[in-house]
Amino acid sequence: MTKRTKIDARGAHCPGPLMELIAGLRLVEKGDEIEILSNDKGSLKDIPIWVQKAGHALGSIEELQEYYSIVVEKVKT
Amino acid sequence: MSKRIIIVGSGIGGTIVANGLCNILGSEIARREISVSMLSATDKHFYQPGLFYLPFGKFRESDLYKNQKEVLDDRIHFKVDPVTKIDIQDNTITTESDNIHEYDYLVIATGSRIRPDLIPGMKQSAHWFYDLDGARRLREALEDFKGGRVVINVNAPHKCPVAPVEVTFMMHSYLKERGLLENSEITYTYPIGRLHGIEPVSNWLEPEFESLGIRSETFFNTKEIVPSKRSIETEEGASLPYELLIAIPPHSGAQLIEDSNLGVGGWVPTDPQTLLLEGSNNVFVLGDTTNIPISKAGSTAHFEADVIIENLSALITEGRWAKNYDGKVFCFIETTDEKATYISFNYENPPRVGAPNQMIHWAKIGYNRLYWLSIKGLL
Incomplete structure (x- = not known):
C-alpha cells in the first residue's frame, strides 16, 4: 500500500522546500509518496523540473490558501 | 518534590540551555527545588564551525575543543554516559551503563551526524x-x-x-x-x-x-x-x-532517536513555534535534532535555546508560556580575500545577501573566539 508522508516546508527559506523534498525522499520506500507544503511560489516551477530530471513522478499540484501542496511519488530507489 | 530537568546532548544547543537555566533559576536550584542534569556521549565540546578552517591551516586543532565540564555551570550534574533509550510515555531515560533516569522536563539536543x-x-x-x-x-x-x-x-x-x-x-x-x-x-x-x-x-x-x-x-x-x-x-x-x-x-539524526522510535531518519517531529515534541508538553527539542525545515546550523540551535530557556523557566516558576520561536537564523559566509558576508532570516522574512567586506570577516574571526563565552550565556 502506498504510504504518504507530509513535509510542511512553509517558511522554509534555507535550504528551501526542494532540498527538504530531496532529504525526505531518502527516507521513504520506492512507490511511496511525499506531499510537500510550500508557500514559495518558486516551488511550483523548481519542484516539477527537479522531479522530472531525477526520474520521480509528479502526483498533483494544488493551490490552497496562501500555500501550495505538491505530491511526488518516489519511482527510483 | 524538586523538578528534574534532563538535557540529552552536549553540543551548542544543549549547553546553552543548561547554562541559561542555571543563570535564571539559580535561587530555585540553591533551594533544591529544581535540578539540571546533562547526559552526554562525550567529555569534549567541539566548536564545529571551526572544522572547515582546519584543512586550510587557518585554525589550530587545540582551539577546536574544550572539556565539556569547563564550559558548563558548576550547578549542572554532568555525566558522560551515552543515552540508549528515551521513553516519553514513562518519562525515563536509559543509559549505556543501564542507569534509568526519571525526568519532569526533557530537552533533546542530540544533533546530527554525517x-x-x-x-x-x-x-x-x-x-x-x-x-x-x-x-x-x-x-x-x-x-x-x-x-x-x-x-x-x-x-x-x-x-x-x-x-x-x-x-x-x-x-x-x-x-x-x-x-x-x-x-x-x-x-x-x-x-x-x-x-x-x-x-x-x-x-x-x-x-x-x-x-x-x-x-x-x-x-x-x-x-x-x-x-x-x-x-x-x-x-x-x-x-x-x-x-x-x-x-x-x-546527514542523519542520532541513532538514539530512531532506536527510541522518536523520528524517522533521527529527526524528531517538533512544533516549529513551541519547540515541543509534537503531542508532548514536557519534551523540548532543538538544533539539528528537529524536523523543522530550516537550516541545521549552530545559530539556529542558539536562538532556539534562548526560547526554550525562557519557556522552561516560566513554566516551572510561573506556570505560563513565555514566547514562541520565530525561525530566526543568522549565518556568516566567508568568501575570498579575507572578506565575508552574512544572511539573516526567520519564518516570515527571507534572507538577502549583502556585498562581502573585511569587517564582517573580522566579526566572524572574533566570533570564533567569543563562541566559548556565548555558550556560557555571557553574550
Whole structure:
C-alpha cells in the first residue's frame, strides 16, 4: 500500500522546500509518496523540473490558501 | 518534590540551555527545588564551525575543543554516559551503563551526524570536513595536492547550508596562495537546478563563481562514487571525474532517536513555534535534532535555546508560556580575500545577501573566539 508522508516546508527559506523534498525522499520506500507544503511560489516551477530530471513522478499540484501542496511519488530507489 | 530537568546532548544547543537555566533559576536550584542534569556521549565540546578552517591551516586543532565540564555551570550534574533509550510515555531515560533516569522536563539536543556510508563509494573515496578525522585527512590531502580537478560535491540533507560555499571559496584562495590555480579546476555540484537552496544566495553566487573561474554542475544528485575511475556518477546519468573529491555527505539524526522510535531518519517531529515534541508538553527539542525545515546550523540551535530557556523557566516558576520561536537564523559566509558576508532570516522574512567586506570577516574571526563565552550565556 502506498504510504504518504507530509513535509510542511512553509517558511522554509534555507535550504528551501526542494532540498527538504530531496532529504525526505531518502527516507521513504520506492512507490511511496511525499506531499510537500510550500508557500514559495518558486516551488511550483523548481519542484516539477527537479522531479522530472531525477526520474520521480509528479502526483498533483494544488493551490490552497496562501500555500501550495505538491505530491511526488518516489519511482527510483 | 524538586523538578528534574534532563538535557540529552552536549553540543551548542544543549549547553546553552543548561547554562541559561542555571543563570535564571539559580535561587530555585540553591533551594533544591529544581535540578539540571546533562547526559552526554562525550567529555569534549567541539566548536564545529571551526572544522572547515582546519584543512586550510587557518585554525589550530587545540582551539577546536574544550572539556565539556569547563564550559558548563558548576550547578549542572554532568555525566558522560551515552543515552540508549528515551521513553516519553514513562518519562525515563536509559543509559549505556543501564542507569534509568526519571525526568519532569526533557530537552533533546542530540544533533546530527554525517552518513557517507549512504552513498556507495563515498566513505572510501571522498574527503570531508564535517568531523575531526575527516578534516585532518583533508588537511593531509591538501598538503600533498599538486593540482588537478577538485570537486566540491553537495548532498542533502546536510548541516550548515553555507559551509560548502565557504569551502569552495577557501579552496580557490588556497590554490591561489600555493600557485596551483593555473593547473587546477574547481567544480561545485548542487542537487537542485541552481547553486543554492536559497535563491538570493544562488543569485549572488553565480557571478562570484564565474569571476573566479569556478565551474558548477546543478541537478547533480550523487548515485555513487567509483574509486577505480575516480568519478562521481549521478542519478541524472552524468559522470564527473576528479583528482580531489570534497564531499558534503548526507546527514542523519542520532541513532538514539530512531532506536527510541522518536523520528524517522533521527529527526524528531517538533512544533516549529513551541519547540515541543509534537503531542508532548514536557519534551523540548532543538538544533539539528528537529524536523523543522530550516537550516541545521549552530545559530539556529542558539536562538532556539534562548526560547526554550525562557519557556522552561516560566513554566516551572510561573506556570505560563513565555514566547514562541520565530525561525530566526543568522549565518556568516566567508568568501575570498579575507572578506565575508552574512544572511539573516526567520519564518516570515527571507534572507538577502549583502556585498562581502573585511569587517564582517573580522566579526566572524572574533566570533570564533567569543563562541566559548556565548555558550556560557555571557553574550
